[in-house]
Amino acid sequence: MSVVANPRIRIRFSKQGKVRFTSHRDVARIWERALRRVALPVAYSEGFSPRPKISYGLALPTGYASEAEYLDVELDREQAEALGLVSQGIPGNPQDGLIGRLNQVLPVGIRVQAIAPVQPGSSSLQQAVVACTWEFEVDAAGFDEVEAWVSRVLDADEIIVERERKGKQVTDDVRPLVEALEVGRGRCGASGETVRVTAVLGTRPRALRPVELLEAMLADPAAGPHPPLSARTVCRMQQWMLRESQESQEYQESQQSQESQESKEDIKITQGDARVEPLSVDAGPAALVETRV
Amino acid sequence: MSSLWPELERLLGEVQKPARYIGCEDGMILPAHHPDKAAWLLIYPDTYEVGLPNQGLQILYEILNERPDAVAERSYAPWTDLAAALRREGLPLFSLDTHRAAGDFDLLAFNLSAELVYTNLLECLDLAGVPIRTADRGPEHPLVLVGGHCSYNPEPLADFIDAAVLGDGEEAVSEISEVVAAWKAQGRTSREDVLLALAGVTGVYVPSLYTVGFRDDGILDVVRPLHPAVPELVEKRTVADLADWPYPKNQLVSLTEVVHDRLNVEVFRGCTRGCRFCQAGMITRPVRERPAEQVRTMVAEGLRRTGYDEVALTSLSTADFSGITEVLADTVSDDACGQVSVSLPSLRVDAFTVGIAAQIQRARRTGLTFAPEAGTWRMRQVINKLVREEDLYGAVESAFSQGWRRVKLYFLTGLPTETDEDTLGIIEMAEKCVEIGRRHQKGASVTISVGAFVPKPFTPFQWFGQNTEQELNRKVGLLRDAARKAKGVQLKWHDTRASVVEGLLSRGDRRMGAVIEDVWRNGGVFQEWGEHFALSLWTDAMDRHGVSFEEHVYRHRHEDEALPWDHLCAGLHKDFLWQDWRDALDEVGLEDCRWTPCYDCGACTGYGIEHVVASATPPAGGSQGTGQELGPDRVGAVPVGLSQRRPPIVEQSVEPNLLPAGAER
Ligand code: SF4
Numbered sequence: 001m002s003v004v005a006n007p008r009i010r011i012r013f014s015k016q017g018k019v020r021f022t023s024h025r026d027v028a029r030i031w032e033r034a035l036r037r038v039a040l041p042v043a044y045s046e047g048f049s050p051r052p053k054i055s056y057g058l059a060l061p062t063g064y065a066s067e068a069e070y071l072d073v074e075l076d077r078e079q080a081e082a083l084g085l086v087s088q089g090i091p092g093n094p095q096d097g098l099i100g101r102l103n104q105v106l107p108v109g110i111r112v113q114a115i116a117p118v119q120p121g122s123s124s125l126q127q128a129v130v131a132c133t134w135e136f137e138v139d140a141a142g143f144d145e146v147e148a149w150v151s152r153v154l155d156a157d158e159i160i161v162e163r164e165r166k167g168k169q170v171t172d173d174v175r176p177l178v179e180a181l182e183v184g185r186g187r188c189g190a191s192g193e194t195v196r197v198t199a200v201l202g203t204r205p206r207a208l209r210p211v212e213l214l215e216a217m218l219a220d221p222a223a224g225p226h227p228p229l230s231a232r233t234v235c236r237m238q239q240w241m242l243r244e245s246q247e248s249q250e251y252q253e254s255q256q257s258q259e260s261q262e263s264k265e266d267i268k269i270t271q272g273d274a275r276v277e278p279l280s281v282d283a284g285p286a287a288l289v290e291t292r293v
Numbered sequence: 294m295s296s297l298w299p300e301l302e303r304l305l306g307e308v309q310k311p312a313r314y315i316g317c318e319d320g321m322i323l324p325a326h327h328p329d330k331a332a333w334l335l336i337y338p339d340t341y342e343v344g345l346p347n348q349g350l351q352i353l354y355e356i357l358n359e360r361p362d363a364v365a366e367r368s369y370a371p372w373t374d375l376a377a378a379l380r381r382e383g384l385p386l387f388s389l390d391t392h393r394a395a396g397d398f399d400l401l402a403f404n405l406s407a408e409l410v411y412t413n414l415l416e417c418l419d420l421a422g423v424p425i426r427t428a429d430r431g432p433e434h435p436l437v438l439v440g441g442h443c444s445y446n447p448e449p450l451a452d453f454i455d456a457a458v459l460g461d462g463e464e465a466v467s468e469i470s471e472v473v474a475a476w477k478a479q480g481r482t483s484r485e486d487v488l489l490a491l492a493g494v495t496g497v498y499v500p501s502l503y504t505v506g507f508r509d510d511g512i513l514d515v516v517r518p519l520h521p522a523v524p525e526l527v528e529k530r531t532v533a534d535l536a537d538w539p540y541p542k543n544q545l546v547s548l549t550e551v552v553h554d555r556l557n558v559e560v561f562r563g564c565t566r567g568c569r570f571c572q573a574g575m576i577t578r579p580v581r582e583r584p585a586e587q588v589r590t591m592v593a594e595g596l597r598r599t600g601y602d603e604v605a606l607t608s609l610s611t612a613d614f615s616g617i618t619e620v621l622a623d624t625v626s627d628d629a630c631g632q633v634s635v636s637l638p639s640l641r642v643d644a645f646t647v648g649i650a651a652q653i654q655r656a657r658r659t660g661l662t663f664a665p666e667a668g669t670w671r672m673r674q675v676i677n678k679l680v681r682e683e684d685l686y687g688a689v690e691s692a693f694s695q696g697w698r699r700v701k702l703y704f705l706t707g708l709p710t711e712t713d714e715d716t717l718g719i720i721e722m723a724e725k726c727v728e729i730g731r732r733h734q735k736g737a738s739v740t741i742s743v744g745a746f747v748p749k750p751f752t753p754f755q756w757f758g759q760n761t762e763q764e765l766n767r768k769v770g771l772l773r774d775a776a777r778k779a780k781g782v783q784l785k786w787h788d789t790r791a792s793v794v795e796g797l798l799s800r801g802d803r804r805m806g807a808v809i810e811d812v813w814r815n816g817g818v819f820q821e822w823g824e825h826f827a828l829s830l831w832t833d834a835m836d837r838h839g840v841s842f843e844e845h846v847y848r849h850r851h852e853d854e855a856l857p858w859d860h861l862c863a864g865l866h867k868d869f870l871w872q873d874w875r876d877a878l879d880e881v882g883l884e885d886c887r888w889t890p891c892y893d894c895g896a897c898t899g900y901g902i903e904h905v906v907a908s909a910t911p912p913a914g915g916s917q918g919t920g921q922e923l924g925p926d927r928v929g930a931v932p933v934g935l936s937q938r939r940p941p942i943v944e945q946s947v948e949p950n951l952l953p954a955g956a957e958r
Contacts, residue, residue, distance in 0.1 A: 007680050019548065021311035028548045033546065033600030050632065105600070107317050107548055220373070232306070 006053070006074045008118040010125075011102075012279040015066045016235075019109030024059040030107065031056075031071060037105040039099065041079030057125035057239060057278070058132070061209055066236040068132075070125050071277050072118055104201045113281045125278060128241035131179055134210050136234040137194045143185060146195045150181045153213070161216040165206070174216060177202035198237075210234050240275040274287045298392040298856050300384055308374045312549035313341035316389035319546035319599065323391055324352070324364035329878075331473040333357055333365040333466075334388055334398040335437070338405070338413035339821065341369040341389075345545060346553040348607070349441060350404045352540040363470040366390040366398070370413045371420070373818065373825075378857035379420060386420035399473055402436045402466075403454075405443035408798035409791065409821035411450060412813040418453070425810070426452055427501055432481040434474075436473065436764075439616075444498075445529075446574055447751040448516075448857040449798050449805035451500035455488060459496050459861060460529030460576075461562075464539050468494045496530035498861060499523065505803050510842065513802050516860040528862045529576070532618075533902045535562060535583045539591060546599045555603035555636070556595040560588050560620075563896075564609035565887045565904070569677045569877050572749035574609055577871075578861040578896030580887050581905045592624050594899070596633060605636045612641040612649065613887075615908035626643045630863050639664070642680045645912065647691040660740075661692045664703035667711075668718025674880040675710050677839040677873075682722070687949040691727045699750060700726060700739050706768045707746040707760035709877060716768050719743065720775040720782065727781035740783045743772060749799050751863040753873035755856065758849035759796045761842070763788040767768035790828040794820070796846040797831070802857035805845075807838040864896035 015027070022030070030173040032052055035042050041103040044050040053074035060066050099112045106112070122128075138146050151158065179200040186196040208229050305311035326332055335354055337344025344350070357365035366388035379385065386395040397400060401421065403414055418425045431435075435551065439447055440458040446458035458465050472494060476487040492499040502523045506514040518525055532538060534801050544556060561582040564574040583591075586769065592604050604624065608614065622633055640646050642663045650661060665685050666678045673680060689700055704719045716950040723739045730737025745765045746753045760768070769786050776784040798805060811834035812820070819825040835841060850856065852871060859867075869892065876883060886892055887904055888911050897903045 017304075018315040018317050021305050021315050023312065026312055029550065030548060032602075035600075036602060037597070037600040044632070063311060107319065109317070232303070260920045 004077065005120055007080055007120075008072050008074050010070060010072050010116055010118045010279050011112055012114045012281060013069050013071075013106075013110055013112045015069055015110055017065075017109035019107050020065045021063055023062045024056070027060075027069075027110075028054070028056055030110065034102055035073065036106050038101045040073070040098070041083060043074040043076040043078045046288065055124055055126070057205055058129055058203060060236060061211075061234075068236055068238045068277065070239065071191065072125055103236075111247060114279050115125045116279050128278065129203055129239045130242060130275070131200055131240045132207070133236060133238040133240070134197075134199045134201060135237050136197055136199075136210050136231040137186065138197055138214075140231055141185065143195050144182050146197065150183050150197070153178055153181055154193055159213070159216050159289045163206075163212065172206065174208045177208040178213065197231075200240075219241050238277055241278055242274060243276055296392045297384060297387050297394060298751045299394060300382065301387065303377065304378045304382065304384075308378060309372060310342075310549065310569070313369070314371070314375065314389065315548070316392070317548055317580060318345070320541070320543040321545065322358045322365075322388055324358050324366065326364055326393075329362065329474060329478065329862060331363045331400065331418065331477065332398045333363060333400045333402055333470075334368055334395055335365055336370075336403045336417055337369045338394075338399055338403055338410045338417055339407075339819075340372060341547075342549075342551045344369040344404075345547050345551045346557065347404055347406070348541065348557055348559060349351050349462065351545055352538070353402075353462050355540050355542060356463060357466055357470065360467060362474045363467075363759065366393070368395060368417070370410075370417055370819070376416065376420060376818075377794040383624060385422050386417055387703065395452055396423060396435065398435050399477065400438055400469070402438040402440060405439050405441040407750075407821055408443055408449075408795050409826070411798055411809050411842070412817050412820055413449065415453060415810065415813040416818045423489075427455055428452075429454075430484060430936055432484050432487075436487065438469075442572060442576065443799075445572075445861060446799065446801075446858040446865055447500065447808060448505075448803050449687070449801040451803045452806035452810070454500065455484075456491050457498045457500070458467065458530070459498060459527060459863070461532040462530070463532050463540075465494060465496045465530045469497065473911075474495050485816060489520065489522060495528060498527040500803075503860065512858055513855045516857070525617065526860055526862050528899075529864055531864065531896075531900055531902060532562075532581070533906055535559070536587055536905075539583075539587055544595060544599060546601070548636065550763045553605065553638075555605055556592070556599055557605045557607050558588060558591045559583065559597060559608065560606045560611055560614045560617075561608045563904075564613075566610060566613075567677045567873075567883050567885065569675075569753040569873060570666070570708065570746055570748075571609075572752050573725050575752050575865060577609070578864060578894065579902065579904045582615060582907055585620050588620050589623055592620075601928055603636060607638055610639050611637045611640055612643075612646045614913065615906055617649060617912055618652075621649055625653055642688050643684045644687040644691045647688050647695065650692075651695050660699040660701055661697050662701040662703065663688060665722065666703065666705050667715060668704065668722055669715045671880060672708060672711060672718070675877050676705075676708055677877070677882050678807040679882050681823045682725075684731055686725065689739075690729050690733075693730040693737050698734060698736060698738070700730065700737075702726070702739060702741045704741060704743045705746045706743050707765050709754060709757045711768075713768075713771060717775055718771060720779055723776075723782045724779045727779070729782070738781045740785065741776070743769065743784065743786045745787055747792050747796045747799055750858045751865055751870070753870050753877055755800065755870065756850040756852070756874055758847050761847050762789050762793045765792065788823060788826065791821070791823075791826055793842055793846055794826075794828065794831050797835075797840075797842065801845055804838065804840055808834045808840050811837060844894045863897075864894075864899055866895040867891070869894045885911075 031054060035052065043053045045053060055072045057070040060069060067270050091098065098115055100114045156175055158173040160171055162169055162171055179202055182198045184196045186194045199213070201210070201213070214231055235253060301314065305314060335350050336404070337347055337350055354365050354367060357363045367390060368386060368388050371386065373474060387393060388395065393817065401418070401423065415425050418437065423437070424430050427437070436455045437453065437684055438456050439450060439454050440462050444457040444459055446455060473487065474491045476482065476490065488499045488501065491497050492502055502520050503516050504519050504520060505516050508514045509591055549552065554741065561580055563577040563580040565578055565580055566574060568574055588606070596604060611617065621635060624633060637650065640650065640661065640663055642665055647661070663685065665673070665680050667673045667676055670681065692700055704722060706716055719741060725743050726739045727737060745760070746758055748757045766789055769789060772786070776782050803833070812830045815830055817827060817830040873883065884894070888909070891897065
């Protein structure tokens with residue numbers, strides 16, 4: 001048995017339209033079939049029920065769209081080399097026609113945007129992602145109302161939510177996870193103007209979902225009268241990870257800072273140097289700049 | 294006729310499993326509707342997960358969309374959460390393909406595979422905005438059709454359906470499309486016009502064109518045509534050669550998990566093993582094998598197209614397929630298909646079968662399933678499931694010795710003439726299997742799954758009075774007590790309450806219509822789901838409409854009594870079935886006519902067709918439906934009396950004693 005690690009590739013894709021109602025698990029199965037259809041030499045686990053070695057990033061809640069989903073695929077080294085896909089452990093040029101072939105077999109709404117080799121030894125998607133940028137429209141609320149809500153969120157010292165974790169109700173302060181929040185105007189077909197919110201929400205120790213944030217504020221009696229906000233067409237625009245070299249150090253810092261109220265400002269998103277996307281798309285949306293309405 | 298998607302999209306965020314309603318499967322067709330085309334909505338009245346894999350529906354979907362004069366889309370019963378949301382928002386049932394309203398289609402064609410979904414049919418019609426009763430519909434409404442196994446006794450649904458299609462639908466749907474397209478071209482004249490024209494299509498039964506009479510004692514007398522142009526006996530349709538119908542060509546691949554989530558290739562249709570409890574085996578005769586070469590092509594192309602890593606070769610008994618060994622060897626060794634596992638959904642009980650299972654399941658040897666159906670040899674002779682104990686133990690020995698860790702056995706209880714000894718024989722067999730298993734593996738276990746027998750139309754047991762719910766419970770109790778003492782044996786059983794309701798609907802007449810409607814009006818949907826089934830809904834409705842289990846379910850039918858489906862024909866002569874019923878009571882087995890002379894049951898002889906079987910001898914080994922080892926020369930002791938169409942019994946005045954001594958009635 002070879003001691004050299006199998007080569008890995010990372011695939012970035014979008015999930016839009018009707019297909020966004022499939023679950024994280026459904027998407028995993030869609031990918032398994034698609035990879036078999038393009039005959040990519042995926043590595044399999046040993047044992048009674050061999051499974052393809054594919055790892056998926058943070059689960060996208062069912063019903064949300066995304067412009068930034070990821071999966072890492074481990075290739076069978078020998079087969080991949082025989083096919084000329086790898087040399088010295090690094091996939092050579094897996095983009096070679098693969099994006100087109102995958103897009104042909106994937107369902108409408110799932111589109112591969114980019115594929116690249118993963119550096120040997122780099123951490124998994126689950127471990128690496130620290131925050132996501134979300135966009136969503138807010139139903140039945142005017143711009144001013146939403147703007148007021150944004151201010152209230154950003155001014156709050158703590159935002160307590162009750163969430164279910166492994167079947168148990170737990171209470172979390174999610175305020176440290178709200179890294180940036182911005183309101184803007186959008187257009188939506190014939191119905192006219194819509195109010196769009198862009199949010200950067202942290203994922204550690206547990207990812208905060210846009211809907212949890214909206215519901216948290218509604219449930220807070222101290223917040224006073226509140227527009228009945230509900231999100232629709234939620235879309236994950238980006239996922240962020242720390243640069244490999246900074247990862248361990250920054251993660252520790254951010255863990256500490258979550259414990260102290262004063263350092264909240266420090267952990268606000270500072271893109272450019274510290275954070276990168278797991279795999280960027282050249283023509284992708286521009287990175288969000290620091291926001292405070 | 295626009296898409297309802299924008300409205301539906303807003304509701305999907307609030308319901309469970311929204312992927313049920315999006316369509317988007319690989320293989321989905323987006324047909325171009327046109328006023329000249331007959332627009333079909335093919336509906337499976339159960340959840341998407343159960344309905345999507347249905348092969349019959351997928352076959353018709355493709356055939357219809359290939360026709361220039363028809364289009365077809367699909368729909369499944371929305372779960373209760375979405376049904377409530379649709380009613381709240383004033384939205385109708387919709388198709389999954391283009392998300393258009395069900396009421397915009399010309400035909401709503403339901404696939405009925407099980408009786409307990411009947412109330413869902415009413416639910417779907419109501420959600421579609423179509424009057425549930427045939428009598429209340431006008432020319433502007435869609436025609437409501439049913440097909441599938443339950444359509445052989447559509448009488449309980451007679452008030453609600455416009456027509457039932459008997460038998461294979463491949464050819465009939467085309468003729469129906471022509472009738473409906475012509476009716477549309479004439480400007481959708483009266484409903485009677487189109488119904489009369491439909492009744493002229495072979496295999497199509499229009500209940501409203503027949504009248505039903507009852508005797509003074511309330512027993513069904515006769516079903517008679519109301520119009521000179523409609524047939525007195527409606528014959529089923531049978532496709533003569535499966536080779537002409539390589540469908541589905543593009544099996545639908547769901548984006549979300551469904552049952553049987555794999556490539557399914559039908560290797561033959563029909564079964565002549567002659568198990569007397571099995572409606573599917575009786576009504577789908579004769580055996581029509583798909584050519585092995587076509588099976589290979591459908592498997593290889595299907596795997597490449599879908600990306601599935603599992604294929605099921607489907608039929609009522611796949612180990613009987615001529616050349617099964619070769620087809621499996623080719624599939625498993627086809628490199629282009631990668632790591633493929635093959636499943637054979639209905640295994641024959643013998644070592645040969647385990648041999649082929651070993652060939653195809655090199656990796657995942659977790660569980661194997663067999664269906665001996667009854668616990669004693671006597672009982673198996675009655676039901677003509679001629680599996681000897683040696684066959685079962687040989688199969689089990691070979692399974693455990695080759696690495697399987699769990700064996701699952703299917704049984705029926707409540708069978709005709711069943712004694713407590715027969716019932717308890719189930720546990721004895723299971724214990725013996727565990728004993729054999731433990732010789733090979735310490736943790737060997739056997740799971741037995743026991744279903745309550747429900748007599749079905751067009752089987753030799755159609756005259757049998759079903760066991761009462763109490764009697765079935767008593768038998769389940771016996772099994773539970775015995776299983777508790779048996780090491781390594783796990784027992785599972787089906788809800789006996791659901792079985793008696795199934796019995797009511799499977800052999801019911803038109804008087805069941807009022808009961809079905811009553812149950813539906815009181816919220817009884819998804820009755821095949823344990824969480825929704827409520828016996829009280831049924832018993833209350835039966836009380837209100839003067840229908841009892843005693844008369845319609847538990848009573849033995851007489852030979853001279855009219856049966857609600859007597860004016861329909863599944864190919865089988867009634868006297869053949871009666872004779873087979875007598876043979877059953879005499880514990881006499883009947884050999885498989887695929888490899889022996891014909892008994893003239895009617896399924897071939899009546900239609901000028903015959904078996905399409907590639908090999909004149911059965912695939913090697915084991916019991917061949919006769920309980921014998923059938924070598925090429927067929928020598929050896931015959932352990933059962935083989936009936937070669939014995940002369941009919943003349944004297945039949947005595948009601949056969951069907952009940953085990955001591956059983957309550
Ligand atoms: S007609 Fe004869 S050969 Fe055909 S199914 Fe019946 S018994 Fe068998």
